[in-house]
Amino acid sequence: MSARDRILGRIRAARGAGVSVTDAERATVENFIREKPRGVGPAMPWEIGPRFREQCIKMASTYDEVATRADVPEAVERYLREKALPLTAVAWPEIASLPWAGIKVEGRPARGDDLVGITGVHLAIAETGTLMFLSGAETYAATSLLPETHIAVVPASRIVASMEDAWAQTREEVSDLPRAVNFVSGPSRTADIEGVLQIGAHGPFRVHVIVVAG
Amino acid sequence: MTTPHASGASTPNTGARPHSTISFKDRAHDRLNDAKVQRAMRNFNLAGARARGVLDLENLEDIRTSAAAIRDRSLAMLDVWLERFEREATRRGVTVHWAESHDDINRITVEIAKANGVKKVIKSKSMVSEESHLNAAIEAAGMKVVETDLGEYIVQLAGETPSHIIAPAIHKNRDDVADLFHEHHKTPRNNDPAVLTMEARKFLREHFLSADMGITGGNFLIAETGSLVLVTNEGNGRMTTTMPRIHVAITGIEKVLGTMEDLSCILRLLTRSATGQSISNYITVNTGPKQAGDSDGPEQMHVIIVDAGRARLLGTDMQEALRCIRCGACMNHCPVYQNIGGHAYGWVYPGPIGSVLTPNYIGLEKALDLPHAATLCNQCGVVCPVKIPLPELMRKLREKQTERGLRPWQERTGLRLWSWLAQRPSLYGLATRVAARLGKSVGGAERTIHRLPGKGWTEGRDMPAPQGKTFRELYAERNRK
Numbered sequence: 270m271s272a273r274d275r276i277l278g279r280i281r282a283a284r285g286a287g288v289s290v291t292d293a294e295r296a297t298v299e300n301f302i303r304e305k306p307r308g309v310g311p312a313m314p315w316e317i318g319p320r321f322r323e324q325c326i327k328m329a330s331t332y333d334e335v336a337t338r339a340d341v342p343e344a345v346e347r348y349l350r351e352k353a354l355p356l357t358a359v360a361w362p363e364i365a366s367l368p369w370a371g372i373k374v375e376g377r378p379a380r381g382d383d384l385v386g387i388t389g390v391h392l393a394i395a396e397t398g399t400l401m402f403l404s405g406a407e408t409y410a411a412t413s414l415l416p417e418t419h420i421a422v423v424p425a426s427r428i429v430a431s432m433e434d435a436w437a438q439t440r441e442e443v444s445d446l447p448r449a450v451n452f453v454s455g456p457s458r459t460a461d462i463e464g465v466l467q468i469g470a471h472g473p474f475r476v477h478v479i480v481v482a483g
Numbered sequence: 484m485t486t487p488h489a490s491g492a493s494t495p496n497t498g499a500r501p502h503s504t505i506s507f508k509d510r511a512h513d514r515l516n517d518a519k520v521q522r523a524m525r526n527f528n529l530a531g532a533r534a535r536g537v538l539d540l541e542n543l544e545d546i547r548t549s550a551a552a553i554r555d556r557s558l559a560m561l562d563v564w565l566e567r568f569e570r571e572a573t574r575r576g577v578t579v580h581w582a583e584s585h586d587d588i589n590r591i592t593v594e595i596a597k598a599n600g601v602k603k604v605i606k607s608k609s610m611v612s613e614e615s616h617l618n619a620a621i622e623a624a625g626m627k628v629v630e631t632d633l634g635e636y637i638v639q640l641a642g643e644t645p646s647h648i649i650a651p652a653i654h655k656n657r658d659d660v661a662d663l664f665h666e667h668h669k670t671p672r673n674n675d676p677a678v679l680t681m682e683a684r685k686f687l688r689e690h691f692l693s694a695d696m697g698i699t700g701g702n703f704l705i706a707e708t709g710s711l712v713l714v715t716n717e718g719n720g721r722m723t724t725t726m727p728r729i730h731v732a733i734t735g736i737e738k739v740l741g742t743m744e745d746l747s748c749i750l751r752l753l754t755r756s757a758t759g760q761s762i763s764n765y766i767t768v769n770t771g772p773k774q775a776g777d778s779d780g781p782e783q784m785h786v787i788i789v790d791a792g793r794a795r796l797l798g799t800d801m802q803e804a805l806r807c808i809r810c811g812a813c814m815n816h817c818p819v820y821q822n823i824g825g826h827a828y829g830w831v832y833p834g835p836i837g838s839v840l841t842p843n844y845i846g847l848e849k850a851l852d853l854p855h856a857a858t859l860c861n862q863c864g865v866v867c868p869v870k871i872p873l874p875e876l877m878r879k880l881r882e883k884q885t886e887r888g889l890r891p892w893q894e895r896t897g898l899r900l901w902s903w904l905a906q907r908p909s910l911y912g913l914a915t916r917v918a919a920r921l922g923k924s925v926g927g928a929e930r931t932i933h934r935l936p937g938k939g940w941t942e943g944r945d946m947p948a949p950q951g952k953t954f955r956e957l958y959a960e961r962n963r964k
Contacts, residue, residue, distance in 0.1 A: 272581040272582065272583045272587060273581040275583060276583060276736065276794060277565065279790065279795075280561050280562040280565075280736070281562050283795075283798035284561075284562075284798050285798065290562065294560060294563045295563060298563050298564060298567050298706065301556075302706065302741060305707075305742050305743075308546070308549040308550065308745065308747070308748025308749075309542065309545045309546050309548070309748065310546065310748060311539065311542060311546070311751070312541065324761070378778040378779060397762040399762060404777060404779070404780060405774075405776070406774075406777060409778050409779055410721075410779050410780065411725055411778070411779045414718060414721050414722065414725060432743075432747035432750065433743075433748075436743035445575070445770075446770045447770070448770060448771055448772065448774055448777060449724070449767065449768065449770075449780060450710075450767075450768040450770075451721060451765065451766070452762070452766035452768075453764065453765060454762045454764050454765075456764070457716065457717050457718035457765070458716050458717070458764055459634075459717045460650070461632070461633040461634035461637065461652055462633070462637075462652070462655075462657055462660050462679055462680065463523075463526060463676060464527060464528070464529075467676055469681070469684070470633060470680060470718060470719070471687065471688070471691070471717045471718040471719045472721065472764070472765065
């Protein structure tokens with residue numbers, strides 16, 4: 270008998286169930302997973318756009334809005350100049366293909382020494398000011414992780430109310446989850462030395478959100 | 484950089500001595516007289532953060548009830564949920580391992596590392612690996628292991644163990660950290676937390692980029708998708724699961740949830756209860772290794788599902804403890820923890836949840852004081868996001884100790900004597916009358932008793948002396964009037 274069978278056997282014995290899992294038990298679990306009832310959550314009496322903005326700022330992200338996707342390069346350049354950051358970035362291919370002028374943008378995965386990373390998002394969550402990323406061949410996970418500055422381009426149509434809504438929409442759009450789904454809410458932080466909050470632990474020091482209205 | 488040594492050190496301040504008997508009283512006594520621990524505990528206020536953090540949840544109580552029900556549903560058919568998780572995870576290319584004991588955890592992890600020629604291991608937080616002393620096992624197998632959570636890193640450099648499950652180095656001050664970094668990094672000494680954090684980032688970044696294997700805990704397993712969920716603020720969980728070529732996650736059998744809906748509900752409470760945040764900076768959901776075309780992610784993903792005493796709690800009056808989602812709120816609100824810190828509890832999990840889990844995991848007889856390390860004030864029960872009745876569970880453990888005759892002979896004899904006396908009202912009345920008169924004369928003009936026989940109660944405080952008459956005498960007098 271394997272360790273697996275002994276552990277599962279102990280659990281079954283403890284709850285007074287028979288030796289092997291029954292079809293009825295499996296059906297109970299499968300039905301639950303199919304139905305996916307939601308737990309109790311808070312009331313959400315707010316509007317999605319303003320709430321997302323407010324919560325991004327609460328989580329120490331910075332926030333900007335532009336009218337169209339074509340306005341993104343200018344907004345990025347403005348931000349980088351304002352913060353006196355390098356005008357060189359690595360980005361997801363969908364972002365690298367925008368009409369960049371004042372900034373050098375390479376569409377490749379980030380390395381440990383890249384300073385600015387620009388990504389799109391899969392979805393964003395208004396309740397908590399959260400960006401949701403799916404890893405993939407053209408949506409590199411490391412771009413939002415390794416560089417000190419992370420800029421995310423968020424189409425307004427991709428902002429949903431809650432994490433529950435984000436999962437529901439993801440299931441409609443993606444058959445299997447990718448290797449990594451990352452929820453990012455503001456820059457990385459720690460308070461491990463005397464409880465003093467420090468922004469910028471292992472992940473980015475800065476998260477800049479650019480919402481594209483149209 | 485000097486190779487840091489993990490847990491298992493033996494100096495008085497370093498925490499765990501698992502599987503030997505834990506003397507909570509002695510350990511608590513040491514911490515009460517340790518000025519540094521006392522200063523650190525006074526600065527510690529995650530309870531305030533939690534109080535502010537839950538303000539925006541008007542229906543907090545309903546959400547807690549819902550979260551407790553979610554956890555109970557998992558526990559009620561734990562094996563079926565685990566089997567579902569295993570099937571999905573396996574389909575997605577995860578290798579699922581099962582560990583019955585702490586030794587199994589270490590053996591399986593070292594085997595995976597050896598089979599893949601691993602030289603350097605980086606670790607994100609894993610309390611289960613603290614249970615098994617995994618770092619020592621990895622080092623004994625000739626590999627280097629580096630903790631990457633800042634608090635865990637500090638504790639590892641110091642050769643100590645965590646004193647809190649989410650703030651592992653809360654017992655250290657900035658000067659301690661400055662000394663450690665100066666010694667291990669060979670950098671100029673600086674005690675500014677901002678500078679120290681940046682220095683850790685720089686040193687750990689090199690490890691992230693050069694390690695062959697990453698070890699994480701697991702906040703949750705999701706049966707629906709076969710996913711592993713990690714909740715972090717620093718980003719080290721993401722680093723550990725993105726950069727090295729092998730990822731090994733270690734987590735308990737009780738951590739399984741049904742669906743992403745369950746996860747979404749529980750996360751609202753986990754992060755608020757832990758640090759007051761409405762969400763942690765990073766929630767990472769890993770489902771299998773790197774896929775075709777991916778530029779990052781590990782080539783192998785392993786999940787080790789650990790029993791090590793947990794299944795024993797199922798189906799017993801202790802089962803509710805397995806709901807725990809490791810937020811730390813119970814210790815943050817515990818008046819005992821707040822005064823002595825985590826190392827006094829002698830094993831991996833401090834505070835009220837530790838007082839329940841430790842005796843259950845390592846044996847009631849090895850942690851005799853722990854169920855008594857509480858005032859039963861129920862602050863922990865009130866804040867627990869999954870409504871674990873912690874005072875009730877500690878009281879049940881006390882009962883079990885008494886039933887099994889595990890209490891010290893003085894206590895047992897004393898209680899037997901008291902019970903004999905209490906069943907004889909006239910004799911009891913006489914005994915209390917004598918004691919009250921005696922107490923009054925000992926108290927003298929000061930009306931204070933400075934010393935009672937036996938150790939403990941009057942060492943640090945005086946006892947007000949009885950004033951000559953017992954309650955029953957006064958009551959009888961009043962009725963006569």
